[in-house]
Amino acid sequence: MKIKSITLQKTKYYYTMREVCNILDVKAHVLRFWETQFPQLNPQRKKGSNRRYTQKDIQLLKKIQYLLYEKKFTIKGAKKALRNVEDISTKENVQIDMESYESKRALKRLKNKLTELKNITSNFVKETQDNPDE
Numbered sequence: 130m131k132i133k134s135i136t137l138q139k140t141k142y143y144y145t146m147r148e149v150c151n152i153l154d155v156k157a158h159v160l161r162f163w164e165t166q167f168p169q170l171n172p173q174r175k176k177g178s179n180r181r182y183t184q185k186d187i188q189l190l191k192k193i194q195y196l197l198y199e200k201k202f203t204i205k206g207a208k209k210a211l212r213n214v215e216d217i218s219t220k221e222n223v224q225i226d227m228e229s230y231e232s233k234r235a236l237k238r239l240k241n242k243l244t245e246l247k248n249i250t251s252n253f254v255k256e257t258q259d260n261p262d263e
Contacts, residue, residue, distance in 0.1 A: 142184075
């Protein structure tokens with residue numbers, strides 16, 4: 130199975146919801162919910178109401194995800210932190226080391242894949258030991 134890329138392409142201007150879900154490793158309903166809760170998040174809509182996310186939208190989504198999942202903020206707390214980001218004292222507190230955060234997420238996904246591979250190989254070895262004639 131392929132490990133999801135967490136880096137954005139520099140030449141791409143718009144991303145689909147599916148691409149953003151893969152980048153952030155969240156489900157589509159989570160993105161739709163965040164859109165209702167965070168007024169700063171307002172992706173453009175294409176015909177048929179398909180969302181078009183910009184790199185700026187994705188950076189905001191990463192900040193929201195960081196505040197909610199890593200810092201364990203409530204929705205209300207994350208809203209307040211993002212709303213007050215212009216305030217210098219709050220800006221220092223909300224400053225996010227996204228590269229570190231993304232690396233941590235990538236390592237977690239890699240660990241899960243390695244565990245899965247270990248289980249597959251263990252099962253294969255067990256089967257070959259049980260059936261040595263094949």
